[in-house]
Amino acid sequence: MSGPSAVPDEALPLVFVERVKGALRLSAISPQARAVGLAPGLTLADARARIPALAVADHDPVADAAFLERIADDCDRWTPLVALDGVDGLVLDITGCAHLFGGEATMRTRVTDHLQRHGLTLRAVVAGTPEAARALARCGKGGVVPEGREAECVALLPISVLGLPGETVTGLSRAGLKTIGDLASRPGTPLAARFGEELLTRLRRTLGHEDVRIVPRRPLPACIAERRFAEPIARAEDVEGALGLLIDDLALMLETRGDGGRAFEASFFRADGAVRRIAVETARPSRDPTSLGRLFHEKLDALVDPLDPGFGFDLVRLAVLRAEPLAPAQVNLDGRAIEEEEVGALIDRLAARMGRDRVLRFMMRDTHDPARAASLVPAADPPAPACPMPEEGLARPLMMFDPPQPIEALAEVPDGPPLRFRWRRVLHEVVHAEGPERIAAEWWRQGNGAPTRDYYRVENREGRRFWLFRIGLYDREPGPPRWFVHGLFP
Amino acid sequence: MRATHDVSALRQMLAGLEAERLPGASSAFSLGAAGPDGVLANTLARGALHEIYAAEGADMPAASGFALALALRAAQDEARPQNRPIVWVRQDFLDSEAGRLDAHGLRGFGLDPSRLILVRARDPEQALRAAGDAARCSAIEAVLLEPWGEPKMLDLTATRRLALRAGVSGVTFFLLRMAEKPSASVAVTRWLVRPILSTPLAADAPGAPAFAVTLLRHRGGLHGHAWNLEWDHESCSFRDIAPLSRAVVPVPAGKPARQDAAAQEATGDVRPFRRTG
Incomplete structure (x- = not known):
């Protein structure tokens, strides 16, 4: 391919x-x-x-793989269960969808026609198990295997299509077992003893005696709503309108299930086979059509490369990727639930427009290293169990520099606070100082060699307050001491 | 002579009219320090736009601290729902220029970090839009908008839009600005903030955050006042700094030590808010 x-x-x-x-x-x-x-x-x-x-x-194997992925994306229009098979095959699980496309034979023709229109050469087989279909497609001519007749159809295929290791194939050929039919006619136990259980499993599956589901390449959505258009739609208003209708459908479905969605994905299938997906996440389970509509609107607005309809979309699908139980909200006497809902909606809206990593909330870490003590996590994530903040110790600056900025400092005594220092070309004269607060490196993370830091809280003549540190101890640690400004106090 | 008299009378009348439109005591907050509260007397409105100016970049930490302190003061009322979130919108560029916000520092200032929603904006436009959205959400206590420098788009129209939104939702909006000369806006109050020497603690350690604030503009006509304030994070309130109580001028190195000690003693007695420990 x-x-x-x-x-x-x-x-x-x-x-x-x-x-x-x-x-x-x-x-x-x-x-x-x-x-x-x-x-x-x-x-x-x-x-x-x-x-x-x-x-x-x-x-170019990478381009080939990407191309196969694109075709697989396009195949999502028939069934959400699509898996890759090797470097040049796709397996579609059409259980329960065939009737939507007029039965297995008609569906096969439609899939083949659709892909052939894009210039692909392919063989498609519909069979009872993925393995049987795969074996037939790789050797045969394509077609639909009548139900329960897999064993007859694959009997004449060579054993190489079973996907067994080379030595097993050689071993079986030497024993005169060249086709699947030959293998099937033998008792299983001696074969398993000689070639391993794997052979029997594959054989059973190919013959249609045992059926396991494929592992789809994309997670199975909790529920799906979709619209197909006989005439592809291209105008942005139409697309958003279609999305609005889908959101309404989905909201109804979620309500019957008693669920709310946490992650939604809209897929736009272009007539020429390209697929564009837009994902939206919410901070709390939601099934409110208005707010979901607004979230998608924000997201579509903020796209760096806008949704290119090309010749139009002929299928728009909206899926709930993750659903969580959502009981009808009960309003507390103080209206707290409503307020939390509102804040959640605000976070979602901002996150949808600006990106999840721009709307943040603090999460505390249990460490004494000032640079690692708190981390920012997306506010849209569910709140993690709070790590108790250590009891209030020494003052910490409101603003911190990451990384700390080097300064030139002059100290009176080797281990004392600086008398004056130069930062950003301005000389600051220290009037008040407190310290040192000695903070050792976390040896379990950085190894033994990381130098100790002595922190000072200083105030200059204008009343500006800084958090400085000296890296390295005089005489005890290698290298001359260096000074940095790590933070600013208000 | 007569003309000037008329103008001042007119000014007073206008100020009175403006004051009538100011919100009542229920939606006003105070600073907690006797000096400014005596003058302002319940005219700092919640659900309004306040501007905090830093004259230069180096004063930004002080301006941010003062704005955060005002937001905490605005949130302090028994009758209001407690622990509502505060949204702080900052532009990315500030992280390298003025440092990023630190959770421990916030807590040390009196704000529980879990109450803060930090929005990092790529440019002033994004920041303004995000802050505008936040100002519409009535479940938010306060919004702090901190763009870098003095963006052009933050003009009269933009501030009016923010002020209107804040007025409808009841969100108190604090706009941090850095400029030599204030530009036109519809803010209710405008403060100029710079840091001053703090009252040192024991062993000459820097004390509580201290600010020199000037009220450049006030809707009720009370502008022109200036105070020296100190922030107490434990009680979440400001304190006056008596201007004479501090030894701000260090003793020259050449002077005898005895005089130094005497000076310390003399000023030490009248230091009203010296903290122990």
Whole structure:
């Protein structure tokens, strides 16, 4: 599979090369190249010797993976359960969705048509288990396996499609077991004893005797509302209008469940296969259409690269990624619940517009290191259990510099407070000083070598108050002492 | 002579009219210090826009501290819901220029850090918009807006919008500004703040935060006053600093030590608020 951009010359057979152990080898080839007798795995030199006129491009596995992800995103329009299969396959779990698209056969045709329109070549198989479908798609021609007939359909496939380790395949071939049908006709116990339980599991699943669900690449939403448009919509007002209707639908669904959503995601499926997702989180469970509508509006407004409708969106989906129980709010006598609700709504609105990491709240850490004592966490996160703040000790500045800013200081005695210091090209004369407060480094984090800091609270002649420290002790720790200003008092 | 008399009479009348429109005692807050409270007498309004000016960048910590102290004073009323959050909107650039807010420092100043919602704005525009949103939320106690420098967009219209929103929601709005010359705004009060030497504690340690504040503008016509105030974080209130009670001039190095001691003793007796420990 290759991205559409990597086609240098239409007329020549195209090959993709990859460096394997120092030699350039073909990793993927075009149908034309296959027709003239090339095969993947050949070295480029050999291939050139056979067919001198070759179009060669570098194999780019990252771009391939990204392309597959994009197709998988697009496949979300049929089912939320999509998984990647290797580097060139997708598995869709269509249990319970096929009837929405006119049955399994019709759905298969529609999926195939849709992807072929985007220039892809593919084989699609509908079968009872993911493994059976996968084996058939990789070897067969595609189609729909009638219910319960998986064993017959896969019987003639080679055992290599089971995805077993190389030595197992070799071992089985030596024993004359070349097809899945051969394996299926044998008693299981000796096979398991010789080749491991894994073989039997895969065999059972491929034959349709055992069924396990796929692991979808995206978490399964708690509930979904979606609108499909026969004619793609492109105007921003239409898109927001559609979103508003979906929010109403979703609010109703959440209310019946007695839940509120914490994380919402709107997916906009473009007619040409591109998918854009917009996520919104709330500080507390919510199902209020008005505030949700406003949050999405803020988010859409604040997008750095705006929602590009291209030729229009033909499907808009709104999903609740995380839901939590939400009882109907009971108003306290003092109206406290309403107030908390309002503050939560404000935080959500600001976070949706400015980003979660810009609306913050303090969380205390249990440490004596002043630089690490408090951290800022997004206010939209649920409040963590508060770490008790240490009893009020010595004064700490209101503003802190991160990192501390170096100053030139002159102290009267080696371990004393500075007499005067120069910071930002201004000389400050110290009038009052308190200290030192000696703060040692956290040896369990920074190792033993980190120097000790002596902190001083000083006031200059103009009444400006600073928090200074000297790094390193005279004579006891290596290097000359250096002074820094770490904070400012009001 | 007569003309000036008329003008001053007119001024007084206007001031009286303005004062009538000022809120009643229920939605006014005080500073807690006898000096300014005696003059201002319940004219500092909640749900209004107040401006705090720093003359230069180095005075910003003092201005921020004074604004926070005012916000804490505004929040202090038995009849009002307690522990409502305070929103502080700061521009990113301030973090490197004036330092970032510290939780321990906030607590040391009298504010429980968990009450603070800190909004970090990329530019003045974002800051103004966020603060405007916060000012509309009536569940917020106070909003502090701290842009860097003197942004152009913070003009008369912008301040009027903020003041209107604050008036509707009842949120007290504090606008921190840094400029040599105040620009036009509709603020109810405008304070110029600079730090002054604190009353030293034992062993010559710097004392409680001390400010020299000047009321540049007051809706009720009480501008022009200046006070020296000290913030007491334990009682969350200001205290007057008696101007004569402090030895602000250190003794020159050449003078004999005896005189030094005598001077200390003399001033030590009249220091009214000396803290122990």
